Structure formats: C-alpha cells, structure tokens
Amino acid sequence: MLPNKYTYNKYGTRSNQTDRVTKRSMSDSKIGSSVSYSSTDLRSGPSSSSSNTSISSNSVNDTGKSKTQEVNEMDFCNHVLHNDARVRNDSSIKYIRNVNNPFEGYPKLSKLHQLKRSQMIKHAVKPYGVRIPTEKIIPTLYHWIEVYGIKFDVIMIGALVENQFILPILNNIPFHKLCSKPGFLFIWATTQKIQELTNLLNNDNFNKKFRRSEELIFLPIDKDSPYFPGESVDESILLFERQQWHCWMCITGTVRRATDNHLIHCNVDTDLQIESTTTNGKKNAVPDALYRVAENFSNSNRRLHIIPSKTGYDTPVKLRPGWIIMSPDVMINNFNPKQYKEELYSKSFVHYKASSSGNSMNSTQGNGNVYSNAHFLVPQTEEIEELRPKSPVIASKNG
Known part of the structure; x- marks a missing residue:
C-alpha cells in the first residue's frame, strides 16, 4: 500500500x-x-x-x-x-535528523573519529571477560591488586539496565589502589537514581579522591529500545527526563587539557549521545557509544568495566577489544592477569613519569624516594593531533 x-x-x-x-x-x-x-x-x-x-x-x-x-x-x-x-511522546527522539550520523556536515570531525578508532583497534589488547558472581567482585579486585599489582586508568561502572546501582559494592571498590593517577571514572545511573549517585560520590570511598568533571547523557530512541528504563518510575518526573541515562565522569589526579594531550583528548564527542536507529532492538547491555566516549576522551590503554549484577538473557554482555569486562553475565570468561600485563607492554606506548610520593605496586623504585610510574597509552599520529579540538593558546603578557 x-x-x-x-x-x-x-x-x-x-x-x-x-x-x-x-x-x-x-x-x-x-x-x-x-x-x-x-x-x-x-x-x-x-x-x-x-x-x-x-x-x-x-x-x-x-x-x-x-x-x-x-x-x-x-x-x-x-x-x-x-x-x-x-x-508517541517517548519515540520523538528517533526523528532527529542526524541521529544515525552525528558527524553529518563535519568532515574533519568524522575523519578524526575514524583515525582514533583505527588507532584504538591497532593497539588494543584482546577482549577479556571475567564471569563472576556479584558477591565475589570485591575479593577478586583485591586479589588482582595484591598478587598481580594491576591498575587501571579508565574504570566504567554499570550497564544500561536498572539493577546495576548496587550501593554495597560501589562503596567497597578499592579505588585508591585500583585506579591510577591520573585516572578516570565513568559511572551510570537513571534519572531516578541521580540523588543516590550524588550521595555515593560524596562518601569516603569517592570524596577527595575523584572530582566530578562532566555529566554525560544517553537517550534511547523509543520505548521499544532495550535501553529504555523500566516501567517502575516516578510519574512526577517529566517523560523526557525519565528516558535519560546519566553518567558522571570523574577524575583523580591532575590533568590539564592544554599540556596533557598524551593522556586526554577533550571535545571529541558531545555530552549527549543518542541511540542509533540502526541498532534499535539489537541485544547488548552496553551500547557502543558508551565505550567510544571513554576511548576517545582518554588515551590510556588500561580499561576496566564493572557490571555489578545480572543483566539477563535478553541483554547479554558482549566483549570489546581493549576492555576487561567484569560481570555475572559476560559471554566469555577468558581473563588471564599475566597474559594481560604482557599484552599491555607489547600493544601500548609506555610513558614513564617520575613521582616523589606514593608507593605503587605497579611502579619501579628509583633513587631515594622517587618512583617511576608507567602510563600505558594509545599512541597518537600527527594527523590526529592536527584534527583534534584544542584549547585556545593564550598569549603571555610581557611584563
């Protein structure tokens, strides 16, 4: 017809x-x-x-x-x-014109994303999965730290399913030993959990260790999306806000966008990510956009994603190159700490930085109290450096 x-x-x-x-x-x-x-x-x-x-x-x-x-x-x-x-009110997002190609009309930005993606794949470790019950996540993290001295530069917590905000686990993750400095934390929650997220980041495990830097938002395109929040929502919240997933990106340590371009690339992605209509209905607990934002922002090669509880058969947890994904429902259980550390050295550009404070299990002691901390980075090309957005250069004033 x-x-x-x-x-x-x-x-x-x-x-x-x-x-x-x-x-x-x-x-x-x-x-x-x-x-x-x-x-x-x-x-x-x-x-x-x-x-x-x-x-x-x-x-x-x-x-x-x-x-x-x-x-x-x-x-x-x-x-x-x-x-x-x-x-329907919940499906109007799919009519945004460039939802499937957000770089439409921006050829340089599109080229930048392609170059960064190819570099990430070239230097990423193979995808690792750790299938583990929820109650064993914290003991396993301590075991990695104490036995293998493993640290991560990028840690993401949560998937886009509503049972991931488990306060006992989040309050007991040993971030002070697990996350390097500088390091980056991405933690996801629905609009209904935003106040709990605020309280969480103010407790002793996060406060004075991480500072909130950016708030990211992910929008599913309609109510049929696997990422749409469930029906048990507060009707007093506006419909558009009910659809939103919030992510607070937090930083530990000192990072300056003007001088630390080997660590971070700012403004490569927008703070708002919308589900593509071409992926609607495909089953995966974590959309690619969540990973891409973290990969494009941080050039670090040590990435851990913790999904605290079961996501169910309808939303499986798939592996991704360059990440260790820890979940009760991850599809493959193949993580080997020794093999992972060997791959890091072979795939990454290792940048050593002298530090005079803190004894890291991942550091080599030098003379006196000076330690040399290793940063495992994705090397960047001259073309990427030329295309990426940069902070304006402020001319110094002559006295």
Missing part, C-alpha cells in the same frame, strides 16, 4: 489535489516553495527546500508575512500535525 502524501505550500498549510496540479504547472521559481512529505518517513522533517521561495529576504508576501516568518512556520511540529503522524 502506497503511503499517503500531502503537499504543503510555503505557508505550511496542506493543499488539495487541485492546488497540487496547479503548483506542478508553475514556474521553477515557484515550485521551490512547496514540499512533499511521506507520512511513513518523518525522520528528515521539512527539507531545506521549504525556505527556497522566490521572494527576497526583505520583502513580504500578500499576507503581510516576511520570508523569515514563513520559514519559522515550516517546523517539525507543523509537519507532524499535517501528516496525521501518530508519534
């Missing part, structure tokens, strides 16, 4: 069949002021041709409306109303 199509004139109103025939016989300069839309494909919204009218920008039409007023009337709301589109 063919989709219903309606034609709109330049004022945003639906024209009848007689008007449509009349418009087809008009000159090319007039045809540009009418647009046809399909009621089955609303993603692109009103096209740019809707503003291609034959009048000048300073002139007015016979109704007394200027060109600017006409363009403002051809908006998405008008388009949906006149197409009789039955768009």
Whole structure:
C-alpha cells in the first residue's frame, strides 16, 4: 500500500489535489516553495527546500508575512500535525535528523573519529571477560591488586539496565589502589537514581579522591529500545527526563587539557549521545557509544568495566577489544592477569613519569624516594593531533 502524501505550500498549510496540479504547472521559481512529505518517513522533517521561495529576504508576501516568518512556520511540529503522524511522546527522539550520523556536515570531525578508532583497534589488547558472581567482585579486585599489582586508568561502572546501582559494592571498590593517577571514572545511573549517585560520590570511598568533571547523557530512541528504563518510575518526573541515562565522569589526579594531550583528548564527542536507529532492538547491555566516549576522551590503554549484577538473557554482555569486562553475565570468561600485563607492554606506548610520593605496586623504585610510574597509552599520529579540538593558546603578557 502506497503511503499517503500531502503537499504543503510555503505557508505550511496542506493543499488539495487541485492546488497540487496547479503548483506542478508553475514556474521553477515557484515550485521551490512547496514540499512533499511521506507520512511513513518523518525522520528528515521539512527539507531545506521549504525556505527556497522566490521572494527576497526583505520583502513580504500578500499576507503581510516576511520570508523569515514563513520559514519559522515550516517546523517539525507543523509537519507532524499535517501528516496525521501518530508519534508517541517517548519515540520523538528517533526523528532527529542526524541521529544515525552525528558527524553529518563535519568532515574533519568524522575523519578524526575514524583515525582514533583505527588507532584504538591497532593497539588494543584482546577482549577479556571475567564471569563472576556479584558477591565475589570485591575479593577478586583485591586479589588482582595484591598478587598481580594491576591498575587501571579508565574504570566504567554499570550497564544500561536498572539493577546495576548496587550501593554495597560501589562503596567497597578499592579505588585508591585500583585506579591510577591520573585516572578516570565513568559511572551510570537513571534519572531516578541521580540523588543516590550524588550521595555515593560524596562518601569516603569517592570524596577527595575523584572530582566530578562532566555529566554525560544517553537517550534511547523509543520505548521499544532495550535501553529504555523500566516501567517502575516516578510519574512526577517529566517523560523526557525519565528516558535519560546519566553518567558522571570523574577524575583523580591532575590533568590539564592544554599540556596533557598524551593522556586526554577533550571535545571529541558531545555530552549527549543518542541511540542509533540502526541498532534499535539489537541485544547488548552496553551500547557502543558508551565505550567510544571513554576511548576517545582518554588515551590510556588500561580499561576496566564493572557490571555489578545480572543483566539477563535478553541483554547479554558482549566483549570489546581493549576492555576487561567484569560481570555475572559476560559471554566469555577468558581473563588471564599475566597474559594481560604482557599484552599491555607489547600493544601500548609506555610513558614513564617520575613521582616523589606514593608507593605503587605497579611502579619501579628509583633513587631515594622517587618512583617511576608507567602510563600505558594509545599512541597518537600527527594527523590526529592536527584534527583534534584544542584549547585556545593564550598569549603571555610581557611584563
């Protein structure tokens, strides 16, 4: 069955069949002021041709409306109303035009993402999984620290399922020994858990160790998405806020964007990530966007993802190159600490930095109280350095 199509004139109103025939016989300069839309494909919204009218920008039409007023009337709301589109409140996000290609119109940014992705894959350790019951997560982390001296530069906590915010586990993770300095923490929660997340980051295990730097948001495209929060929600929260997943990115240690470009690349991604319509319905507890944000921001090669509790058969936990994923439901259990440390040295650019305080199990003692701490990094190319966003250089004032 063919989709219903309606034609709109330049004022945003639906024209009848007689008007449509009349418009087809008009000159090319007039045809540009009418647009046809399909009621089955609303993603692109009103096209740019809707503003291609034959009048000048300073002139007015016979109704007394200027060109600017006409363009403002051809908006998405008008388009949906006149197409009789039955768009649910929870699914309007899928009609954002560049949801599948957020780099549309930004070729340099698109190229930067491709280059960083290829570098990450080239230098990533193989994907590791640690299938472990929830109650054994904390003892296992202590075992890694005490026996193998393992540290991580990037730690992510939680998946986009609602039973991941387990306070007893989060309060007892030994971050002071597990996370290197500088290090980065990404922790996810729903809007309903945001106050609990605030209290969590203010307790002794986090306070004075991590400082909150950025808040990231992930939006599922509709209620059928596997990442959409469950039905047990507070009805007093606005619908759009109910859909949101929040992530607080926290930093421990000192990192400066102007001088520590070997550690971090800022502003490569936006703070808002939207689920792609091409992946809707695919089962995975963690969308790729969550990992990409962390990988693009931090150039560190030691990454740990802790998913505290079961996610269920409908949302399996898949492995990802460059990450150790710790979960009761991770698909493969293949982590070997010794093999992992050997791979780190072979795959990473190892940058040594002298430190005069703190004895790390991952450090080599030098003369006196000076220690040389190793940073395992993804090496960056000159092309990446040229393309990436940078902080403006402030000229020094001559005294």
